[in-house]
Amino acid sequence: MTHHYFASCPRGLEEVLQQELMEIHANDIKRVDGGMLFSGDKEVLYKANLSSRIATRILCLVKQGSYENEDDIFNAALSVEWTTWFALEKTIKVSTTAIQCPLKSIDFMTLRIKDAVCDIFREKTGKRPDVEVRDPDIRIHLFLEKNNFSLYIDTSGAPLHQRGFRTASVEAPIKENLAAGIIKLSGWNPGEPFLDPMCGSGTFLIEAAMIASNQAPGLNRNFGFMAWKSFDNILFSTIKKTYMDQVTKKDFLKIYGSDKDLRAIRVSKKNLTLAGFENSVQLVCKQFSEITPPYSEGVLVTNPPYGERIGEELDSAYPEWATSLKQSFAGWRTYFLTNDFRMPKLMRLSPSKKTPLYNGALDCRLFEIKMVAGSNRK
Incomplete structure (x- = not known):
């Protein structure tokens, strides 16, 4: 029907x-x-x-x-x-x-x-x-x-962004479905190096790992329609098994995460372990300015602190991030989700794309900044 x-x-x-x-x-x-x-x-x-x-x-x-x-x-x-x-x-x-x-x-x-x-x-x-x-x-x-x-x-029950394994989080975590959408918008393909330099509780890392291993996001949870009289358990189990059979082996996936906060690294590691990706992602505790990119090309995606989370500290942080991007990340496509629309100007970098997105009720922009040596200075 x-x-x-x-x-x-x-x-x-x-x-x-x-x-x-x-x-x-x-x-x-x-x-x-x-x-x-x-x-x-x-x-x-x-x-x-x-x-x-x-x-x-x-x-x-x-x-x-x-x-x-x-x-x-x-x-x-x-x-x-x-x-x-x-x-x-x-x-x-x-x-x-x-x-x-x-x-x-x-x-x-x-x-x-x-x-x-x-x-x-x-x-x-x-x-x-x-x-x-x-x-x-x-x-x-x-x-x-x-x-x-x-x-x-x-039909869903709990919101679908609740994948069924994130139990710990740091302040102001990004929702899983927004993170997955941003990864899709970045054009990242599994096999390409992927880096989140401010990984927080590891949401971008887990979503990227799920995409890279072809893992359907709903395999570890229940749904509202399972309480309906019309629920067809045989059909559901058959479909679920098909998705489970499509999951590929979780070797290292060229996915990297870092954060200056050791607690965030510990939370990310816990969540990655619960999701079954503890060996698929490499984590380090470093400042953005200390990161050496693992490859000459790749995709950087992050949800940096903004608004009430960090306040005026951003005014000094943005130029530091920009220096690191210019010095170390030539050849990388970078994506920043923020509701601070001053960010590109204060970084003195020109975004190639500005995508309007909402992080909850916050009106944000996903800034795409392609780091080609010598071409991004305003």
Whole structure:
């Protein structure tokens, strides 16, 4: 049976997500702000959740339409056969997102959707499902626009950027799906040297290692659709085994990480070990200015500290980084994600590309600076 879905992603990565959906043969793919609409059967749904490096969540559309007041949406939720989607013993949580919504209380609308679901179960079974706020079996999402609503069931459960193995982190870690998207945007290919000189908790390193070893990101976690009545365990297990069989041997992958903070190196090492890449990545504790590039050419990708994390220290750090790039990294393509738009100017380097991206709510730029000897000075 075919359903319609919305796959959300960090804003700015919609085209990368679109390519992923095309690769698993999803249908009716359409770009919207912050994600992609698509349709497909169970096989497409299972593949999307298991294989997408970019999606944050994949939501299944159960009802949509126009509304004038709260009752219109409540009655629409009452018309859904919720008991065919999941069993009474499954716990539920309802959440609402609204853009230019005229309704007075979004929280009240959330409660009314929960009441509609419970009313249907009480009518069909004599009992109602329990609500679980922290870790529900079933997540129901209401999306409200000015005149239209969409009601979804979450197919993913926990956000898809939670790969299932990062247990430790340093301050302000980058989300895994944003890191994977940036690596894709850099044009890095497995086999090319890859370096993150400010690796923090190792997110870029792990995502690069997963790409290089052809490891689907969802192999070590569960999904929301596994709590549905329609869940096909045989089909899911077959698809998952196919992805597992495609994983290549994790020898050293020419992936390098460094950080001036020894604690960050320890955290990165722990996370790499949990992900099974302890022998695939080389780590050192060094300042950016102390790094000697391992090859004459390669790709440098990093999420340097910015904003409240480091403040005015950046004004002196940027010229130091620029000196290291000019002296040591000729021949390298470098990529910096930051919300400090002064960065290239203060480094006196000209970016060849500026890609708008959002790191959570922060409006950022991914600056591409190609280090060709003598050509980057302003």
